[in-house]
Amino acid sequence: MNKKTVIYILGCVLVFVSAFMLLPWFVSLIYSEETGKYFLYTAIAGFVLGRIMTWKKPEKGGFFAKEGFVSVALSWIVLSVVGAIPLWLSGEIPNFVDALFEIVSGFTTTGASIAENVEAFSHTALFWRSFSHWIGGMGVLVFMMAILPLADGENMHILRAESPGPIVSKLVPRMRKTAGILYLIYLTMTMLEIIALLISGLPTFDAVCMSLGTAGTGGFGLVVDSAASYTALQQVIITIFMVLFGVNFSFFYLILMKKSSDAFKIEEVRWYFAIFGIASILITLDLTHNASELLHNLNLATFQVASVMTTTGYATADFNLWPTFSKNILVMLMFVGACAGSTGGGIKVSRLIIYIKSSIREVSHLIHPRSVKVVKMDDKAVSDETIRTTHMYLIVYMFIFAASLFLLSLDKHDMVTNFTAIAATLNNIGPGLEVVGPMGGYGGFSVLSKLVMIFDMLIGRLEIFPLLILFAPRVWKHR
Template sequence: MNYKMISYILGMVLKIEAVFMTLPCLVAVIYREKSGYAFLVVMLLCLLLGQIMTAKKPSNKIFYTREGFVTVALCWIMMSILGALPFLISGEIKGVIDALFETVSGFTTTGASILSDVESMSRCILFWRSFTHWIGGMGVLVFVLAVLPFGGGNDIHLMRAESPGPSVGKFVPKVRSTAMILYGIYIVITIVEVLFLLAGKMPLFEALCSTFGTAGTGGFGVKNDSFSSYSPYLQYVVTVFMILFGINFNVYFLLLIRKFAQAFKFEEIKYYLGIILVAVLIVTLDIHKLFPDWESSFRHASFQVASIITTTGFSTVDFDLWPQMSKTILVMLMFVGACAGSTGGGIKVSRFVILLKTVKKELNTLIHSRNIKKIQINGRSVEHEVVRSVNVFLIAYVMVFSFSVLLISVDEFNLTSNFTAVAATLNNIGPGLEMVGPSQNFGMFSGFSKLVLIFDMLAGRLELFPLLILFKPATWRKN
């Protein structure tokens, strides 16, 4: 275990977090808010700790998969703890666990909240709360790799540990160039959404916070009713961009370099868009009697389907009041999630595609015992290692999910609330049903249950294994 390199990277992340906090400080200056001093204090703390940890560059810069997973997990934990301090120092969130819950929910792009009245909070706190979504959407370590190359040739282990999906590759030979391309695409789409929202006469502050929530597929907003009070135009804009941020960024890169044929070959995108289309049509038909016209039904159905499958968590209505079929579809979409290589959460469409093809292959083998045809995606054979990793991921997922539901049941809340609370946090969605529905929050859970859900949010964002590996004693041995 290369402890010195891990410590050095953690120090660099602290410095990056300090830089990010300059933005809420600027917001505090613009709106003349006293809460801004909290960010200044934490900035100085991050810079001090970061300087101590990076004072001496490690001579050995080589790290492998184990170090990559440990580094990513520790970075996210450390980043969340320090990111929670402004809430506590400003006094806008009182409890330590509550502040940590809100911050982890932000960085992991979950959007689950313990707050019942966000409109009473200061602008700088609301900005930081939403900005954590944007930071966590693409991943802070991907950003670090984009601006600060570490060398050693093993940077890909960090990117693979932090990026969502069954597998992560490099667009171009150098990891730094890949990270820069990812963030370049991310920033451009973010700016485009801000411009569309401004065109719909949304105030700049609200446009920025809404875009941060959409880009990171997070869901924190600046209004208590989320998006229900905004115009139909703004709701349609956010619907479209939620879907766009749920698409594998490999597709955007291929479009950028004009390899259109390869871009349109992505099977995962076809399944992703197909699932959205079918779900929207069914939900629209199911809820049309609840709204005055078909346009309203289609708009709300589209928004909620896009919000849930991309794990964003915004809402235009209280979908907990919808018919059972529509609610069932939304719960199913919680588990499906967005595409691999996107900012969305969930199990990922690609994993379900691989599983469906695995089942199909198994059935064909039962009928034709000599069938040795391999599973193919995008015209290429899927390696056995990828299929194995998908199966292992699902086993770990079911175990973490089941154990989490069991643990939070100590609060004696009903099964639907507990089940969807874990589904909403482990899949990084935000709202669930009943007691954790879109018009409710997670504040009623005990401190112990909130810690379980905090673990779920981190585990879901990091695809389980970077966090689980911390609990294995062999991880910390030198060899």
């Protein structure tokens, strides 16, 4: 284990998160709120500690996949603990476990909240919650890669550990340039949504925070009803951008390179839009009893399907009250998730495609034992190694889900609440059903259950293995 490089990266994370905290401090100055000073104090302390850890840059080399996984996992833990401190010190969230739950939910773009009345938060805290979505959406280490001159091999190991999806590839030969392109697309789309919401009449603070949450596919709202009180136009704008941020960013890169035909040939993107369209139509029909309700229900359905499938978590209606058929569709979409290489969570559409195609191959092999059938995506053969790791992901995912559900059952909540709470946190969605529905929250769970869901949110955002590797004794031994 190259501990010096890992410590250096953790120090860089501290410096960056400290710099990020100056933004909520600036917001506190605008609104004359005392809360901001706690962000400033934490930022100063974090910056000093981070500079001490990065005082001497380690020599290049000796940084492999193991170090990449460990660096990413520990970075997210450090990011979460530091991010929770000002919320706790300011008294906005008096209990540290609750503050940690809230900010982990923010950074992992989950959007599950312990707050009973979100409107009681200061503008400073509201901004930090929404901004944490934006930081976590693309990943703080990907942001670092775009700025810090790390070696290209180190960058690749970090990108593979932090980016969602079974396959991570370069957009351009240099990894640092790839990270820069990703963040440029991310920032541009965020700004476009802010402008669109401002034109629609949404107040500046709301437009900025809602756009930050949409970009990171997070879901922390600014009012109790999430997005239900916004106009139909504003809801449509948010819907469009939720769908766009759930698309693989390679799609946008190809469009920028004037390769639109290649962009729309990406199989995962086609499946993604097909699932979104079919689910929206089915729920619209299920909700509609007469023709006059059609457009209204279409708006409700498309918004909620986009919110759940992209794991954003905003709501325009209490879908707890929807028919069982519609609720079942939403629960299934919680597991499907968005595209790999997007800011969305869930199992990912690309994995779903691999599961379906590999299952078809196995059935075909049973019928014709001597046949050789290759699993393909985008007309390229998927390696056996990718198929193996994809299936291992599902096995470990199911084990974690079952263990988490067992531990939550100690809280005596009903089965639907527990099941959807784990589905919502492990898939980084936010709202579930019953107690944890869109108009409910997670404040009523015990400390143990909150810690379980904190673990689930982190392991879900990091695609399981980077966090699990911390528990392997061999990782910490010298080579």
